[in-house]
Amino acid sequence: MMTQNKKTSKKLAIHGGTPVRTTPLPSWPQYDEEIDAAIQVLRSGKHARQSGSYVSQFEEAFAAYFGVKYAIAVSSGTAAIHVALAALGVGPGDDVINTAHCFIGTATPVVHCGAVPIFADIDPRTFNIDPVSVRQKITPYTKAIVPVHLNGCPADLDSLLEIARQNHLFIVEDAAQAHGATYNGRLVGTFGEMGCFSFWEDKIISTAGEGGMIITNDEHLAKRAKMIHHHGELRRDGDYYQGERLYYHPFLGYNFRMTEVQGAIGLVQLKKIPTYITLRRRNAHLLSQRLRDIEGVIPPYEPDNVTHVFYKYILKLDRKVIQLPAVDVAKAISAEGIPATRRYPTPLHQQPVFVEKRGFGNTNAPFVEPWYKGQVSYGSGLPVAESLPNDLIMIRMNPLLSEEDIEDIACAIQKVISFFISQESHSLH
16 A cells, blocks of 8 residues: 555545635647648648648548558548448348446437447457457348447457448448557557547647548548538549539538648647657656556456557456445545546446437437337446446546646545545444
């Protein structure tokens, strides 16, 4: 057990004590040359990708970074998944297997394609989708699996790819939280038919609030994705945004384009991925080392064959030691000046939109016949995903944290956990 210092020996701030920290942690993201890049675009008068070149440059640079042939920039990570699934032909009558523990944006694109999400349980150590559960959830109507590399930790791709191969299923990787993470030495997002990324405000890299990217090595899928994200429009001679515009639309599409300002910012941000990852991993490992001997908390698990990029730092409460609900622990840590919350407290298969099968308009489409001939029910049956959120606490992790910031985070956690363990111990006697 660590020797407690003066920061961990006082009354909890939530009970009127002095907080560990009284100044905010460094905010994320912070832009410098990105601002100049955005101003240059604004002054150019070329703000849409049809008239400018920055989005195309960003796509080319992103594809090169990931070692793939094609990259398609879109308006968000959710749009990326939607476009990818649509390009693969997912539609009414199909179902797609998703994780139950994640942001809803990984599952709603399935519904927007007219298909049905089927939720699988999760691994209790990585919190990623459990391949054993995935195998159990496959139906005659299953067309794809969408594994999420949650919190920056790659999913078990070997097992998932084998399941997909055996059952003739597509893999669309949701790497929205895992830019630069690797599995067996290879960048995630490059294993499945298509890989999807988000550049939302606090992601590993960001493009001024929103943005996303799809990557693939399949020329046919890339062409379809380009058309789908731009109103299903066909371009002349494959030169997507040059020459005469045909206004010719072979199939259904959407307006999911990225702006030139986002493309210019993305170009600058992309160059910083290696540095950002190095600093995130350093900070996360420093915190884990500091917390390793603190009774009551379990630092994030990092499999040997992955590079975890720690988009979020997720603590797990050790239920052999502390029984207090995670929400109460998080509130107490936050009161100490260290923002902390639960992680996805309501699993996706218990969200009202799915439990009540709220579909298009005022109907249950696409969850029921005649759209879907299978039987799907939500609300229960995934024990790990249902119990785990009450054990998890999210701590913000970013490259700008100093060693002093990490020490404050550790001190706040130690102070809170030690107090509640002592309280629970006293209540037993």
